[in-house]
Amino acid sequence: MSASNVPYKIYLSENEIPKAWYNLRADMKNKPAPLLNPGTGQPLTAEEMSGIFCEELVAQELDNDTAFIEIPEDIRNFYKMYRPSPLVRAYCLEEQLGTPAKIYYKFEGNNTSGSHKLNSAVAQAYYAKKQGLKGVTTETGAGQWGTALSMACSYFKLDCKVYMVKVSYEQKPFRREVMRTYGAQVTPSPSDTTQVGRKILAEHPGTTGSLGCAISEAVEVAVSNPGYRYVLGSVLNQVLLHQSIIGLETKTALDKYGIKPDMIIGCAGGGSNLGGLIAPFMGEKLRGEADYQIIAVEPASCPSFTRGVFAYDFCDTGMICPLAKMYTLGSGFIPSPNHAGGLRFHGMSTVLSQLYHDGLMEARAVEQTSVFEAAEQFARVEGILPAPESSHAIRVAIDEALKCKETGEEKTIVFGLTGTGYFDLYAYQQFNDGTMTDYIPTDEDLAKGIADLPKVPGLD
Secondary structure: OOHHHOOOEEOOOHHHOOOEEEOHHHHOOOOOOOOEOOOOOOEOOHHHHOOOOOHHHHHHHHOOOOOEEEOOHHHHHHHOOOOOOOEEEOHHHHHHHOOOOEEEEEEOOOOOOOEOOHHHHHHHHHHHHHOOOOEEEEEEOOOHHHHHHHHHHHHOOOEEEEEEEHHHHHHOHHHHHHHHHOOOEEEEEOOOOOHHHHHHHHHOOOOOOOHHHHHHHHHHHHHHOOOEEEOOOOOOHHHHHHHHHHHHHHHHHHHHOOOOOOEEEEEOOOOHHHHHHHHHHHHHHHOOOOOOEEEEEEEOOOOHHHHOEEEEEEOOOOOOOOEEEEEEOOOOOOOOOOOOOOOOOOEOOHHHHHHHHOOOOEEEEEOHHHHHHHHHHHHHHHOOOEOHHHHHHHHHHHHHHHHHHHHOOOOEEEEEEOEEOOOOHHHHHHHHHOOOOOOOOOHHHHHHHHHOOOOOOOOO
16 A cells, blocks of 8 residues: 555554563563662562562563563453554644655553553553552652553552652642542652652752652652552563553554554653564564664753663662663763753663664754754644653654655654643743753763762672
């Protein structure tokens, strides 16, 4: 079928929802480095991890070899409430840009949480319920993950405690209220409700917080309260596994119309959306079956890929979590308060970090005013107000489409639209009022965090 006959929206049937997640690690020649016990420098065992995470999630976290892991029926039934999500041909955007490029986006915002995060939240809540737990704890930055987890916990009748980065807690009160509507307890982080929170507040009075701070608090509460476990919305292997449903659906939809993308673009904070979107395509690349240009897009104000170092680091500011080998800016890095576009984690998924280190994908950092320019342009022609995170991918997709206009190349571009921006109107207000500014950390700023990378046995 010719590309001109491709419908605006390609929908799959319920029967085409994947019945198994794809574990990209099974096809990686160089596996991601294991999580380490910070005290011993040795790989974390399943027994050690089970004190933090649910047992079946531990098994998924450690499984580097099983290519496909069955999705339980209860999770598939939940997915049917909002999946399959549409793959959309951006005809209007193409026309406005005057580009010969063909642009597609996978839209993950058609659920109440407004983002892709629900794909993993329901899985993690399901396994917690199956284990007989009372509840879970977590952190959230912009609020998409906290919202998704509160929905999933409400569905499975689990208690949900969310530590929300303080600057987001204050800027996004309505996102907070959605979480509370679904029964979650939401606390601004750092807080005085935990030992690590009090320590951070004492050392950094007036701090606006970071995901690293919130992770520390959530983990402390989980390990100190019987019947609770900690869950995370990005970075971990298990999360990228759950999010592979995005890429699997995308590839099925493209294959239906004989479409092969030239490039796949995704925003990158911790890696959940990008890892999920690219999974089956990267699998083909690893197996030598096809080749794609894969681009990770991150904020210039939190540039872990493009300016970080590939090293073992703590995933949290309080330095109580396991060590992960990743591209990192240092666990003490806190983005500037003017940073409004999400994607504020100091590190990156170990899977994506290894793939990037091996040269299998590239990364670009973009400034937030240009990101919101792209978001506004997209909203005006495609009819969806995009999440700021997603808009990083939109920025580079537009840039690549304009390059095609200059060269006359008819490239096919696929990007991930991770969700909607209706709870991010404070940031849009800043942009519309002309008060939004760009901040790019100096080399000196980044050197401070990198200098504090942990020194543990076996890493020197």
